[in-house]
Amino acid sequence: MATLSSALSIATQSLQAQELELQVANNNIANASTTGYARETVSLSESTTSKDGKLQVGNGVNVTSVTSVRNDLLTLRIQQQTSQQSSSDAQVNALNQIQTLFPSTGTSLASSLSTFFSNLSALSTNPSNSADRQTAIQGAQALVSQFNSISAGLSGPASTLNTTVTTDVSQINQLASQAAQLNLELEQQNSQGQNLGPIGDQLNQVELQLAQLTNISVTHSSQGDTITTGSGTALVLGNQSYALSTSTDSNGNQKILDQNGSDITTQISGGDLGGTIQVRDTQIPSLLTSLDTLANQFATAFNTAQSKGYDENGNAGTALFSVSSTVAGSAASLKLATTDPAAIAASSDGSSGSNGNVANLTALQDAPLSSGLSATGQSANLVYLIGSYTATANSESTSISQSLTALNNQQGSISGVSIDQESANLIQYQQAYAAAAKVVSTIQSLFDTTINMIQ
Template sequence: MISLMSTLNTASEALMAQEAEISVTNNNIANASTAGYTRETVSLQEAAPTSQGALSVGNGVEVAGITSVRNELLTSRIQQQTSEQGSSDAQVTALTQIQTLFPSTGTSLASSLSGFFTSLSALSSNPTDAANRQTVLSSAQTLVQQFNSVSAGLSGPASSLNTTVKTDVAQINELSSEAASLNQQITSQSATGQSSGTLTDQLGQVETQLASLTNISVTHGTGGDTITTGNGTPLVLAGQSHALQTSTGSDGNTHILDSSGTDITSAISSGDLGGTIQIRDTVLPGLQTSLDTLANQFATAFNSAQASGYTQNGTAGAALFSIPTTVAGSAAAISLTTTDPTAIAASSDGSSGSSGNVANLVALQNSALPSGQSVTTGSANLVYQIGNLTSNATTQQSSISLSLSSLTTQQSSVSGVSIDEESANLIRYQQAYEAAAKVVSTISTLFDTTINMISGS
């Protein structure tokens, strides 16, 4: 029935609606600088009208709830780019350290090779000079030490990278547990009609942190978010988390296992964990193989050239370098077979004054090895290889950073708080509140008038 009382109820509901909007706006302004905060709005709906005969009169407004303004597509893209950034950051950090093993100037594998061949060239002018022969032997020892040193330098990072893998997995498990707990709290609040905006913001922050560690996929459901790795390995299913495990594999590296014990190491493709694994399992082995191949083929070719000549004592030249029977491990194991300067096979005819075989030894500097490259080109390519990897990773890092910054700006325009907009809303809601209060005051005056009329009668 249409009455002053129903009109008063309509005005009262309007007051509560405007009060809610003022309260939410105030909260938005207060959190304008809070990281991860998502702007909230009050969802209003028209109250069911009252019908009296052919007449239908509206009953004002109702608060349907408080909604956080989000763009899930943008959030998903930000998480993806965050994973890529985590990977590129990890790779740049590791590659920058590895690059120090292959300097383009100063003492390096390339300079040691050059020094060795320079000392051999000097020997051709005076093959009987003991000082020249000792210089060749010393240069050979320096070269051997460079191979050994670079190989050790490539082996060293694996240990620290394995530690990083363990640390990342521990952080992933901790964040997954936190996400599961937040899922439970959000579900509980939603079931009782409470706003879960704050908890949802916290969950979003946790998911972004997870994305920085590994590639994830997030699916929203009534029971909470489902979070899996890129290959579908579950991390969080509603209110339950599934911890990853680590185990030392037969290769000596730390492997990642899912909650059922399945090895998923190769499926981790991005995030800090993915970038770390990429360096440890692909880049380092690739560089080590190139180095081992260079050491093995160089030593084999030089020993062969030695065998075609004669020592200062007139005996057939013997191997100067000792290497394993397999290519793997050649750079770490290469060594000199002698400390005797007379063992260098400079002679081509067995006479002590001959230097005919020196040309064969020096020619190895630019002769093609079985790999198709000369030893000089091979060492230069190692420098180029690590430099190119570092440059590409750095370029990718910058590109992803720009993309992520752009996406974050877009998200801020949607979910961020604009002080100007909220201030304007506050004035609008205040005016609406004052208007509703005026209606209440008017109805109150009418009630008083009616009561006085009745009392007067």
């Protein structure tokens, strides 16, 4: 049976519900600019009705929950795109530094090759000219120095990239530990029926930071989020985190180990860590191999051309370059076998003033080497290769950035706070609160009247 007490109870429930909605709307407005904050809403449900004779009488309102408005699919896509963006940016940063080794103007490998062959060509006019021979030797030394310098320049970034690897792994472990702790808090609050929004916001931000470092996969459950690398290596399971570690391999590079000590370096992709490994283990070795191939094939071919002629003293030509018997390391170890200008085998018959072998020497500028490309062609290919790597990374970064902006805007339209909407909500909740308070006041007056009638 409907009574004043039941009416007062309904009005009180309404006051409490509207008060909570006012608090949540106010909190939304306060956090409108907070990074990672997801707009909260209050879920209300009608209380179970009761019978009053033949009538079903309402019993007010219940507060079901306070929830954060999120779209898990969008969150997942943002994590994936963030991981790819960070990988591309890491490659761009590293490749931009490496690209300075292959300038399009000024002193470069291509210009050193051109100068060397130009100096050799001068010997065809007067092969006995000591000044021209000295210039040719200097050109050879400059070319050797270019090979040595570029090789060192390609090997040098590995140290910096290895430092980045160890730093990224350390940050991943710290974030995984934070995520495990947040999972524990999430589980505790969930069991107590508390609002999970703030913890969920923090956990999402930690996962986004992890995605910036490496590719991750996230699975949600009542016990919190399970986080693994893209290859399935566990980082977080419930309130337990699993640390990655690093170890130096035979090449001096930092390899990445999972919690069991297994090498997962090749399985890492995405994020700053994945992009760093891509440059260190794929792109730099590719450039270095091309450089070593050019150094080895060019020096070997030139020494062969030398052997077909005679030096200034009429002796059979000997090697001008000292080159490794294997391709690997050829650019770094390349040096002049002699600095004697007379050693250049310009003569074809050993007679003084003969220049018959100069043509064989200078022909190597454009003649195909064993790779099928000339020295000039291989040098140009190196510039193209580093340019291609850099352009591809830049293009991917720009494209992903646009996609990520669109996704964040879409997420903002769902999870973001609209000041206008929240302000309108405040007015609505305030009016509802005032109405409920009026009901309470009216019922209180009725109680007072009833008591006075009894007295």
